[in-house]
Amino acid sequence: MTSPLHRLLQFHDRRFWLSFAVVGAVLLGLVPLLNLLPGENSALHLPNYMIPLLGKYLCYGLLALALDLVWGYAGVLSLGHGAFFALGGYAMGMYLMREIGTRGVYGNPLLPDFMVFLAWKELPWYWMGFDHFAFAALMVVLVPACLALVFGWLAFRSRITGVYLSIITQAMTFALMLAFFRNEMGFGGNNGLTDFKDLLGFDLRDQTTKVALYAASVVALGAALLICRFVVASKLGRVMMAMRDAESRVRFLGYSVTATKLFAFTLSAALAGIAGALYVPQVGIINPSEFSPANSIEIAIWVAVGGRGTLVGAILGALAVNAAKTWLTGALPDAWLFFLGALFIAVTLVLPDGLTGLAGRLHRRRPKAPPAREEKHA
Structure with a gap:
């Protein structure tokens, strides 16, 4: 019998662990040090605004990883993962709102400001327990x-x-968006939840807290990547990939297609909820626009650009597309949506395997060095 840790180590080669360690050291060690240690006038200083921005990108990478698990390996194209992301974000936002206490505009120790403004008399039952971080963290995973x-x-x-499954997942997130827009739902309506003060007693406006949230995003993404690689390299992962390629044959062989899909879909939703929970304190707001079907479509574009069925490619796709979005929305704000549409069409027609597939083909085409000739000695 071998332990799960031993099996995990066996699933990955030395090259993977070396790359994982190097990237982890840069993200978890070098980036925070460049922000905290050098002075603001130093050429080595990483600006303060970059830390929450990078943290947001990492949350998007975790969200793309979650979708790639269920789409790239189980063959289930979900266009509703924005809903799971938003639900995790709302669970964290509810905790952060309860943390405000008497420091709100109206000074009510129990009701959030928007409830006081709307003349709510008591806290709804589904808000109970969110004054405890452990309960909120549990809901972040359980609700999605x-x-x-x-x-x-x-x-x-x-x-x-x-396509029928994709349509009903999109209908689900659209229905949730309409529901959360309503003031009587008790989630802030159109404005959502915002004006957060602190997390576990730490001021969210303090730079060290922002760095800690960024570091938590790095750790969560790394742990999720290991979990997903463990799943796809296991026997269950092989069944998932077989089901993706020939579902009827897998069903004929006696495997439970329903149970396999359900496991992948549920695990993927839980990871998306964690991404949403880490996203909210770094961005400072959560509102119903996060449920928008367009957001879920954009997540699928990230995965397609990076490379479906690669895990790491999905993360890189999310980072690359969102970095381009940040630059284009500032430099050419009217061109961003056209760029996104053109990118998706180009990937579909020219790069069906995404950027990682292109990198793999270029590596295979690279000419190999001829073997060294042995010198003949007299």
Whole structure:
């Protein structure tokens, strides 16, 4: 018998662990040091605004990784992952709102400001417990996972696949967006949740807190990558890939397609919820626009650009597209959506395997050095 840690180490070669360690050291060690140690006038100083921006990118990378697990390996194209991301964000936002206490505009120790403004008399039952971080952290995972479990069970047991499944996942996130826009739902309506003060007693405006949240995003992304690689390299992962390529044959061999899809979909939703929870304190707001179907489509574009079915490619795709978005929305704000659409069309027609597939083809085409000739000695 071998331990799970030993099996995890066996699933990856030395090259992977070396790359993982180097990237982790840069993101977790070098980046915070460049922000905290050099003076602001130093050429080595990393500006303060870059830390939450990089943290946001890493949350997007975790979200793309979650979608790649279920789309790239299980063959389930979900266009509703923005809903799981937003639900995790709202769970964290509810905790942060309860943390404000009497420091709100109206000074109510129990009700958030928007509830006082709307003349709510008491805290709704579904807000109970969110004054405790442990409860909120549990809800960050459980709420998206339970929604995915129920939704997936109804969809997969009915054998809904392909474009029909994509449509109903998009309908789900659109319905949630409309519901959360309503003031009577008790989630802040159109304005959402904002004006957060602190997290676990640490001031969210303090730079060291921002660095700590960034570091938490790095750790979460690294842990999620290891979990996903562990899953896809296992026997379950091989069944997932077989199901992706020939679902009817896998069903004929006696494997439970419903259970396999349900596991991947639920795990993916939980990871998306964690990404949303890390995103909210770094950005400072969560509102119903996060449920927008366009956001879920954009997540699929990240995965397609990076390379579906590669895990690391999905993360790189999310980082690359969002970095381009940040630059283009500042330099050419009217051109961003046209660029995004053109990028998706170009990837679909020219690079179906994404950037990682292109890199792999270029590496294979690189001419190999001829073997060294042995010198003949007299």
